[in-house]
Amino acid sequence: MVKTKEVSxxxxxxxxxxxxxxxxxxxDENRLKFANKKQFIDIAVHEFLKESLKGGDR
Structure with a gap:
């Protein structure tokens, strides 16, 4: 039996x-941009990975 990861x-x-x-x-300045913790973390991780790949870290 092959074990697969869930998408979420x-x-x-x-x-x-x-x-x-x-x-x-x-x-106040962040309430509109980030609706909840999950959204904040998704965006933060995405931005971190995007910046890391720009710097040549792969």
Whole structure:
């Protein structure tokens, strides 16, 4: 039997880092850009990977 990963998996995040994310999202200037923690993390990871690939880190 071949084990496959689900498309949407749960990822655990350090509690202190999660608190920082929540504080960042709650700021007035960030509320409209980031609707929730998942959206923020998706965008942050996407931007990080995009920048890493630009620098030649593959």
């Amino acid at each position: 998996s749960v990822v655990k995040i350090d509690p202190q880092l999660l608190e920082r994310v929540e504080s960042f999202i709650k700021k």
